[in-house]
Amino acid sequence: MNLFIDTNVFLSFYHLSNDDLEEIHKLVVLLDKGDIKLWLPHQVKDEFQRNRENKIADALKKLKEQQKKPQFPQICKDYPEYEEIREHQKQYERKLSSLIKKVTDDIAEKSLKADEKISELFEKASLINPNAELIMKAKLRMDVGNPPGKDGSLGDAINWESLLLHIPMGEDLHLVADDKDYYSVLDENALKDFLIDEWASSNKSDVKFYRRLSQFFKEHYPDIKLAAELEKELAIKELVNSSNFASTHSAISKLQKYAEFNKSQSNELAQVGLSNSQINWIFCDDDVFAFYKSLIDNHGHDIDDELVEKLQAEITHCEANGEDDA
8 A cells, every 4th residue: 555644744753733743653554564655755854854843832832821820810819720820830830841841852862752753654655756857747747837835835746746655556545644735725625637547547546645644544554442452453463474483482472472362363372373384383382282272262262162172282292391301
């Protein structure tokens, strides 16, 4: 699945936004899983770096505005509630000052959670570097007045031409942008007709539009609420596809941190423990044995009886060998 996220969406994670960083975390996991290919024109990286400080400065300004003290008329001071409010206010001011200092320090160190998550996302994305042909096409687009883009600004035109040039013919594009340069004046939740028609003509495919990253996840991954669920699925997939003992141990170490598996996951794990030789041949290794014994103990009621019986036989065999060695 081809995905493009406009710069303003990344910047929104530093400001007031309906989305939270869990959306970025989920996307990172999906990139690792191979379900999504995130296209990142170099123009987006540059725009992000240029505008990050301004967006943070505005957010910090709004945070500091919360320090303004409420005013009470003189007639309020004879009531016990006034002293209670004043005490809560002092506590609030101390907490807010502490928060502002921590945030300011993290901003200076570029160690905000938003910095870390977006940096991780950029590292995993498919970078598109501009060239002379791409710049020429973007300038022509701007000169004739075709969207996207503002008067005198090449940025959006470069991004769009980058996508037209690099996304394989016939493959759909999922585009996330909260920018009037992209959405229709008739329906702000729809892409401009010109862009829809151009994409269909040039790439013989469709372009799907979303104003927020959460809308994309709601449509395509409605059952995944937390990135941890995606990480669990990724670890299961790694075990299923294990082609050597080292990858088996690696996958088991990731799966051991999860206490819960649904019925489908439990059965898949049980089946692969028997059918994949790179797991079954080292079934008695301490970590593999402990994982599958825990799976049977805690999720045996969800696993098919035949699989439980075969796994229990493997466990019994390992225990018997352990006693013989002792």
